Amino acid sequence: MYTEIFKEVVSITHHDYSGCIDKEGWDDPTTYLQTIAKLERQGELTPVQFTDIQEDVDLKLALQLLQNEEW
Secondary structure, three states, X not given: OHHHHXXXXXHHHHHOOOOOOOOOOOOOHHHHHHHHHHHHHOOOOXXXXXXXXXXXXXXXXXXXXXXXXXX
16 A cells, blocks of 8 residues: 555656656655565554655655755
8 A cells, every 4th residue: 555655656756746857867766665565565564654754755855956956
């Protein structure tokens, strides 16, 4: 269930987000997806852990955006 939700979020950010063309290639959801899938298979993934993983993805992208900003 969480794997599919994460894939849908990634799909939305890659295709339906207004800045997706500018941010293409800036993220790497594979590592996060593997973590989610592993925890889900083991029956150890909670809603809180899933939210934390998703927030880590968002934070990483935000930091990359800030690092690439021209001041």
